[in-house]
Amino acid sequence: MVNTSEAFYERLASFGPGCWGVREVTPLEFALYGWKIIQPDVVQCGTCKQVVCATLPFPTDRHAYSMFLEKLKKQVIDGHHEVCWWRHNPCPLHLAHPPQLATLEDLKNLSNLAHILESLDSALPHIDIPTFMAQLGVDDKLLGKLQSTEDMSVVKITAILLTLSGWSRGPGAFLRCKGCCRSVGLWSFVTQAEAKLEGPTLRSFEIPGLVSRKHGTSDSENSEEGGVFVSPEPEDTQSQWRMRLRERRVSEQSSSEELHPRRRKGSERSRKGSTSSQMDAKEEPFVIDTPLIKKQKIQKQYFHPLEEHRPWCPWITKDKEVEVMGYQRLISCVEAIVKQTENMKHFAEQVDGNVQGIRLIRTVLDDVGSEELQQVE
Incomplete structure (x- = not known):
């Protein structure tokens, strides 16, 4: 199927660095409607093979620039052939959004991504942890729920923060964002090992x-x-x-x-x-x-997890449905699952306490009954 998640991200990955120069129309919009890039600022539909050129006039001519920009926005849909399937069947919007966690299993999968990042150890980029935690709106308690151990080292905290901001480990010494298909090499940034050096x-x-x-x-x-x-x-x-x-x-x-x-x-x-x-x-x-x-x-530069995304990345842009950033929506899902898990644990403890009380009452009643029976005899 052409509207699957794999096909969508394959089209999105074609918009590599330096291939798209229009800021007002994002590659996400074209990829959702079946377009993939074939050369800089030129896209083609994989079904009807129609071609759209996205080259705009110089911004100095405001009238011409605005006119051709409006035409380009319409070409996202009208650029297809009249009978093309993509005109009325774009990919679902949730494919372009960060993952929405709903179950405890989803939370474990997110934690596994953080564990994979931990394998980079001291090669992970150095991050100002207190400042970035305040920017994301997370605390130590929430980070502890994503780790199976109580020993929270700097490497583990960095891996969790990178995961919550949309980064995963790529091949080799790369960090990769699936939302905007951006890969960054860790050798360009100050690492954990270099941050310990002085001078x-x-x-x-x-x-x-x-x-x-x-x-x-x-x-x-x-x-x-x-x-x-x-x-x-x-x-x-x-x-x-x-x-x-x-x-x-x-x-x-x-x-x-x-x-x-x-x-x-x-x-x-x-x-x-x-x-x-x-x-x-x-x-x-x-x-x-x-x-x-x-x-x-x-x-070398210091790595900022949010600023290294592309400007149109769904992790740092607001969702039209809930008007929050992509990373904020993910963190809200994590907090909801953690709260639900704590409530279930508290309920289980109450149920277990009630069961123990009932068993104790039964034991006492059995003892009293046995004593009365002995007296009667």
């Missing part, structure tokens, strides 16, 4: 890059002053290489100037130049023009 290296790390020796005399000096590159060689070794390169350039320049002005004495001077170059070659070591490995500092 200015907290938000930066070094990766090797290649820089040619040809530009080592001028470009590398400027880049070193800017703090972009860090040379692995000592300063005295660099100065020796630079002096040798300069002497070689001077000798090559002088020989070329002698060869160019007069062609009559070119043969004699060429012989002199060849002998002098041979002598220079004996005196100077052979310099190989090979790339030099440099280390480039790349700034």
Whole structure:
């Protein structure tokens, strides 16, 4: 079936990074009506094969931009063929919403997603836990209900908060949001392990890059002053290489100037130049023009679970039915299940207490009855 959850998310995943530039019409709307992207800002229906171009005029021309934007909004439905099935049968809206939990089994499945995130351990991104808990509106009691152990470490709390904000573990060192099909690499953010470090290296790390020796005399000096590159060689070794390169350039320049002005004495001077170059070659070591490995500092950022979603993600947009964010709706479902479970547990304790009382009364009555029977006999 084309309106299944798997088919819907397959169409939604086609709207990859850089493929959609219209903010007023989201990929969710097109995916719900059977459209998938075939090239940047161009969608096609998988059933009737109709094509819609979503390229709009420049926003500077407000009249033209507004006119074509209204036409594009209508093309979500009218762009299909007249007999196309998608015109009157879009996917249900709940497919685009975060999961709605209703039973204790659903709560256990959500807890399992948090346990899978825990396997990343110290590679999980560092989060300001108190601030983010206040933003989500959750407390320690609710987080404890999603964990089977009483030991609530920073890694476990981080995994639960990421799960409640729509993130799950992707392949490798990736976090993935199913709602907007966004994947982020953990190496771009400050991790739990790096957050424990002290000093200015907290938000930066070094990766090797290649820089040619040809530009080592001028470009590398400027880049070193800017703090972009860090040379692995000592300063005295660099100065020796630079002096040798300069002497070689001077000798090559002088020989070329002698060869160019007069062609009559070119043969004699060429012989002199060849002998002098041979002598220079004996005196100077052979310099190989090979790339030099440099280390480039790349700034890392702190991961904010809500801000890393795409702007149209259902986890951070309001639901038209209940006027709340997607993550708020999920947390409300979790709180309702937890409260229902506590009420059932309290009721079970009361029932168990009543049963124990009835058993005690029966025991007492049996004892009294047996004593009276013995007296009669």
